[in-house]
Amino acid sequence: MIQPPASLSSSDRPSAAKLLLRIDQVKKTFNNDVTALSDVSLDIHAGEFVSLLGPSGCGKSTLLALIGGLGSPTEGTIDWQQSMYDAEGHPERAIGFVFQEPTLLPWRTVFENVYLPLKLAGVSRAAARDQVMDGLRQVGLSAFADAYPRQLSGGMKMRTSIARALIRKPQILLMDEPFAALDEITRTKLSLELLEVFAKTKLTVVFVTHSVYESVFLSNRIVVMTARPGRILADYPIDAPYPRDDEYRTSVQYNEYCRKVSGALKEALRSADTIDA
Amino acid sequence: MNLRQRLLIVLPPIAVGIMIVIAWELLCRAYEVPSYLFPAPSAVVRSLVENASDLLFALWMTVRVTLIALALSIVLGTLVAFIFVQSPIIERSFFPYAIILQVTPIVAVAPLIIILVKNTQVALIFCATIIAIFPIISNTTIGLRTIDRGHRNLFLINHASRWQSLCYLQIPSALPFFFAGLRVASGLSLIGAVVAEFVAGTGGRSAGLAFEILQAGYQLEIPRMFAALFLITMTGIALFLVVAGLTHLALATWHDSMIKRET
Structure with a gap:
């Protein structure tokens, strides 16, 4: 795994943020021996807007499904904070899931x-x-x-x-490329509305996307994943204040982040290529 | 749709029907075709009126068998489909026999059933049910299985119980399939009833429209035969319309098959 620069590592974030979810060395293998996820560890804190970004086939949707409880990891654990479980062992009222299709x-x-x-x-x-x-x-x-x-x-x-x-x-909202099928104008509008909700309700969001621009605009943390098998390549905080608007979208800071995340995504693609070769 | 558009849909087939009947009547008169060979429409109508009480009683017998068989097919067919869906092993064990039931021609088994079952009415209902039940079983089974993956995940995420999934997801998803099966089954139940009556009728143990046709044939009362045939056809059309109406009630608001293009 390529470590991001120490100053950008997620462990540097304020320790005041409450730990919501700990994903520990999760591996997911499907019946046909395809390893979708390999050794994924990730802590998610309350109030984070985490984007899982990566090329198609990097297992980001698989990871989201595992967090949502739609399947269980082959190895490793996904631990919710104990207080979030209800009597039946479900993370009580904790999860909202937005699928790729409106369903x-x-x-x-x-x-x-x-x-x-x-x-x-x-x-x-x-x-x-x-x-x-x-x-x-x-x-x-x-x-x-x-x-x-x-x-x-x-x-x-x-x-x-x-x-x-x-x-x-819910305390956490899981979104699996929810805007992928929409046109550009609608996508921009919904992104702004989502941020409004995020600000108003103190949600935690995990957002799967393959768009660098979308992730930099929306999230305060971006996790870049590589394909085959899916691993975490880099973990960047995006320290731009909310509310964000079109002004942010044209700022130097935004472009700087986009450039950096794009670089990491290219790295992810390259590492996938070497594995394929 | 306004009145004019409605008329444009309904009028052409009616016009064609009227023209055929008129041509039929005129040809029969022009060539003086004897009514014991091929009766003119007027002769059929006269026979229908003259034998009204006999024919209506026969119609009632046939309709009763058809409706009871259809109701049984719906109840038993959906029940079997639910059981199949609950347990793959049961389905694998019994589905081949459901197919055997379907592929064996009803005409071939009807005599046996009529001999074995003492009560003729019960035997007729039995025959008609055997033939009508298969489309209900197979369609409903497929429908209960065909659940959108996203919808399934949605119910999983919300910790829906098995019962909730069945009521709020599986049954509504299966409805379009069920109604497609019902459309086929309604026609088959009438066919089953008539075929079984034919078989029973040859032994003089029936009283439905098929029996009327047989009797009329023996006595060369061909207009009466046509009148009975006409009533069978009308029954089939009525059944079709009722099923179409029910389908419309259940699916019109949401299902793609019922929605007219609004472009």
């Missing part, structure tokens, strides 16, 4: 789709009503509560999906 249920209205996680948790519709409407307002969709997913644009579908992931007030 809305087509037979349910926007309201019902956002209400679904609460419904599955046994909250009655009447009791959830205000909360769901608030959630819809937050993403600007209160006028579309009774619409069906097919009537929505791609961006609105993704907004609904985000509202659904946030409805149980």
Whole structure:
């Protein structure tokens, strides 16, 4: 593993940040002997916006799925802070997951789709009503509560999906390339809205992406991964203050970060190439 | 859709139908075709009116067998599909027999069933159910299996119980498949009922429309035969429309197959 410069290492961040999740030497092998992840260790603290960045096939989505509990590591452990477990051993209300596709249920209205996680948790519709409407307002969709997913644009579908992931007030939001299928304008708009939510709710976000620019704009920490097998190559803090806007996007600091992260990504691609050869 | 557009959809087939009936009537009269060979529409209608009570009773018998068989197919077929989905071993053990049930021609087994089952009505229902149940089983099984991966993960993330997944995810996902199966099954249940009646009718142990057709044939009352045939066809169309209506009710708001292009 190539170590980032010591001054940029994540261990330097203020120790005040509460440890939320410890990923320790995780390895994931699939049935067909493909090693998706090898020796991945990562600490995630409360309030971080971590981007997992890497070429396709580097296992970043696999890592996110493991964090979300959609499968278990072949070796190593993923430890949540003890206090976050509920009686059944689930990280209680801790996780919101936004998938690459909006994955809305087509037979349910926007309201019902956002209400679904609460419904599955046994909250009655009447009791959830205000909360769901608030959630819809937050993403600007209160006028579309009774619409069906097919009537929505791609961006609105993704907004609904985000509202659904946030409805149980999770401590951590896992996002798997949520904006990849959207057009540039919608993506920029949703990025800004996501940062607004991030600032307002003191969320922790783990965001999988293959876009350097998106990760530098959104996150305060970028973890660069290499492909085959997926390993962590570098771990950069992005010390630009929030709120961030278009001014940040054109700043020297932003460009400097982009250049640095791009360099690391190139390194990741190169190391993947040597393994392939 | 406005009235004009609706009429444009409905009127052409009706016009074609009327023209065919008129041509049929005129040709029969012009060539003086005897009604015991090929009756004119007017003769069929006359027979329908004259034998109304017999024919309507026969219709009721056939419709009853068809509907009971269809209901049984729906209930038993979905039940079997649920069991298949719950346990792959059960499915592997029993699915080949479901296929055997499907591929064996009903005409070939019907005589045996009618001999074995004492009550004719029960025997008829049994035959019609055997033939109608397969599309329900196979379609519903596939439907319950065809769950979008993302939706599955969504339910996993939210710690949905098995019961919740079944009610809120698997069953709604399976509905389009189920209704496609129901469309086939509704037609098959009528075919099954009529075929079984034919077999039973040759032994004089039936009272449905197929029996009417057989009797009319023996007595060379061809207009009456046409009248019975007409009623069978109408029953089939009515069944089709009812199933189409139910499908519309269940899927119209959301499923791609029911949504008209809005471009």
